Each structure stands twice: as structure tokens, then as C-alpha cells.
Amino acid sequence: MISTVNQKSNKNQNLAMVIIGDRCIGCDACYVACKTDWDVPALKESYRTKVWEVEGEDNLGRPTISFLPVLCNHCQNAPCVTVCPTGASFQREEDGIVLVNSDMCIGCKACMIACPYDARYYDEQKKSVDKCTFCLPRLNNGLDPACVATCVGGSRNFGDISDSESSVSKLLENATSISRLKEDEGTLPNVYYITVND
């Protein structure tokens, strides 16, 4: 897959993930790739991204299963950043990525409580809260995030939505529906869920 980001992050980028909902097959390759790449503890409850199985019904009342990939939404209005007492949780001005500086974290877990997306976990080894970084070290090397690179269905897409020529901008432009999780929380998340006509 061709990288959608430059070698180095530039200012005024708005990095986002665009997930094509019905292309996720629930293979959990993203979950495994993320855990492996970033040494996420093996505990089941420690993850930066995962795929939920959503039970529902079709028009005829038959049970259905769909998949919902979730990760940190790198919210523009991130409550986890607001509540952090030391500044360990912060948002990069140049691209909007929300990160945790583990050397500053006191482990109060206020950010875990504040996050409406349950995107954070406490890493006992690091003695710090940890979360998705949009794979910043990979981005700096011109690579897509691990979950994007490994997504077999092409469900996960990543890039700069402030660049109208980026693949994610075009996906959003051509989408038949666009939604974000818990928009009423006012967090302005940067993970988009779309459906496309294909």
C-alpha cells in the first residue's frame, strides 16, 4: 500500500483514519499487528485497537453481525488532554495526534476515565497510561500505521484530510454516509466511519 503521509509530518496536517465499515471482516489482523509492533502487554484488556462484533437485525428481522474497528479517535477537542494534571497527555499541534509522554505520567488514570471511547489502558511495565499513536514512528519512516498496512479488506485508511488530494479526503468525498462515534460528546473525533457504493 502506498503511504498516504509524507516522510516527516508537516504542520497544518489533520491526520485521520477513515474506516469503510462493510469492508471489515473481523480478522483481528489489525489487533495483532498493533500489539506486536508496539509491545502492547499480552493481557486481553490491553490494546490500542480492537474490533467489536456488533449484533443487529436486517430488514427481515434476521440476526446480523457487523464489525466495528475502534481505536483512539485523536479528538480535536480531547478530554483526556484537558484533565491530565502534568501535561503527559498532549496533542501535537502540527498534525493533531494525541500522545502520552510516559515520562510525565503519574498514573492517576483521569484520562482513562475522561475518554468516552475507552481508548486507553494502563501499562504496568511503562508505569504509564498508553494508547494508539497513529503509529507515529512508522509515519516518520513513511509507512502507514500497522493496522492500516495489515488490513486485508482495505477497511482502514489513513491520511491527511486537510489535503483534498489525499486518498482519505477522496474517500470522504465519495462516501454515501459518514459518521463518527459519539459525536454528541463534542470531542470532534478524527476517526470516520463511512459506507461507499462499490
Add this chain to the structure above:
Amino acid sequence: MQNAVGFVRPKHNNIWLILSCFIVLVGLYGVVQVFLHGQEESYGITREVPWGLLIIGYSFFVGITLGTAVVGALAHVFKIDSFNIMSKKLALVSVSSLIAGFFIIYWDLAGPYDLQVLRLVVYFAEFKITSPIWWLVVLYASELPLLAFEVYFLLSQKENSAFYASLIGTSLSIVAYGTMALVFDANSSRPLWHTSSFALFFIISAIAGGFGVVLVMIFLNNVTQKYKKSIIVLSKTLFFLLTFMLVIDFWNVVINSYSSDVLLGATMRLFIGKGVLAYNFYFYEIILGIILPMFLLLVGRFKSSVLAFISGILTIVGLFFSRYDAVIGGQLLSRPSESMKFVLHNYSVSASEISIFVGSIGVLFFVYFLGAKFFNLEESTL
């Protein structure tokens, strides 16, 4: 031997001091478990329920600090004679409970053995004024010396200084405890906490807890005859505070049940019928912690020191469970998206958490009896 601020107390205090040491030692179990296995394995907390008994304990202990400081202020600031009861002992309880609160919260923070809490000091100048916890640190760091000064001024019989220390210390206690409620309250994604009555309930119930502590202290110090009139005033005030708590609790349940917020509606169902917190809420918090003490105070016509003592204990127990229900209740439900059903999470208190909580009670007693050993805490002349 005369101390600069009082007299050395008789030896009998050593028994209580030693006993309190044993209670502190109970906490060793949890402390060792954290050392050997880490917090995640030792505590009952999870990714979804990251705040457990230690946070509950903290809000409980600093609540006692607030309550006892308020009773002290009624005596030293407002000069209401009926509340001028064992001033020095009461002020020392405020300080002791605050230190117990610091002790228990210390074990909740990351890397207690690596002193990662010191990062708060290192990065204090970040001035994270949007963070309730940053303010909490500022306020409680200021409150401890002020309350300690109040004890000192009471011991050295400096009435004027005690007035200012009590005024500023108690004001700070109220602001600090309100800010502690804000630590929960500020989370708009947790509607059980995100209500205007949340902080009010926290403050009122903490003050009730303080009155409970005073009634218990009067009985245990065997001064019920001396404070006969005070018991009546204290009992009536406690009754009023409990009524206020009952009203807030009742209307919270009613109003929240009508909420259009589906998460709040689902959370309220945890507290009613066969909800996982229903027994805790109705039995421990409402019946045991509010209705029964009100009933006992009424039965004793506010005069019975024994019933006031029992009511005091029940109020303190109720205070603990009200914190438990509030803190845990706000975390038990979540859902990843609006299209999914709510997921009910589990929180089971671990033996390590219980031991550290008991150890913290020991710290409260230890600090108090240490003070009682070195200072003359008998009758204030203020």
C-alpha cells in the same frame, strides 16, 4: 516534661498507638502484593473501571477532614458554643484523616516504589489549570499546613490565629472537596457524575460524616454529660443534613430516571430493582446510612448519647457506601458506539485494596494517637 505547645500525655495512649500500628500493618499485605505483582494484578481495577477502592477511600478520608473542619469552624470562626467540643482533638482528626487520604491515594498512583508521584512536583509549573487533579494537588497541598497550623494555634491557645487558620483552612477544605467532586463531575461522558447536584451531595454528606465523627468522639471520650446540650444541637444538625442528603438522593433517582440520556437511564437501572448496585444503594447508603440514623435520632429525641453515637457510626458507614456507589456506579457501563448495547463491567474489590484501605484507617488512628501522646488535647479554652 512540658512541651512548647502542651503537655506530654499519660502513658495509656501508648496502647492505642500500638493498636493503631497493628492496623497500619494490615496494609502491609497490599503493599507487599503491589511490590511483588504490581498494581494491575493486585487491585481489582480494570481498563474499564480504573478507579476502585483506593479512590473511594481517598474521597472518604478527605470527606471526614472536611466534615470535622466544618464543625471546628462553627466553634472557632462562628463562635457557636454548642460546637466548641474537644476542639484540639477534632482539629487533629482533620489533619489525621487528611494524611490517611494522602496515604491511600499514594498507593493508587503509578509506581509507588519508583516515586512517580514526584512528577507532579516536577511538572507542577505546567499550570494545567483545566485539570481538576492539578487543582486538587494545589488545594490539598495548601490545606494540610493550614489545618496543622490550626492544631498548633489551638494547642498554644492563640485564639486569634486559630480563628484565621480555621477560617482559611475550612474554606479551603470546602473548595478542595468540591474540586475533588469535580474530578468526577467534569467527565461529561459519565452522566451519573456530570450533574450539578453531584458536588453538592459530596460536600453535604462529608459534613454529615464530620458530625457523625464528633458524636462518636463525644461518646468514646466519655464526656456525654459535659456535652449534653451540644449532643442535642449536633444531633439535630445531623438530622437536618441527613434529610437534605435523602432529598438529593431521592430526586436524583427520580430525575435521572426521566433522563433522555440513554447511558444515564441505563446507569440508574443499576441502582434499582435487581441492579448490581441496588443492594448497596438502598441498604447501606439509604437505609443504614441515612434513614436508620435519622430514626434513631428521632427515637432518642436528639438527647440520647448512645443513639447519637450509633447514628454517628451509621452516618460514617453510609458516607463510605455513598462514595462507593457514586465512584463505581459511574464506571460500570459503557458502549463503544451508539449502535451497540451497553457493556456491564465488573469491579470486585481485591484483598490488597482492602488491606491498604484498612491500613489507611490505621494511619488515621496512628497520626491521631501520636498527636495525643505528645500534645495536651484536653479541653480547649477558646
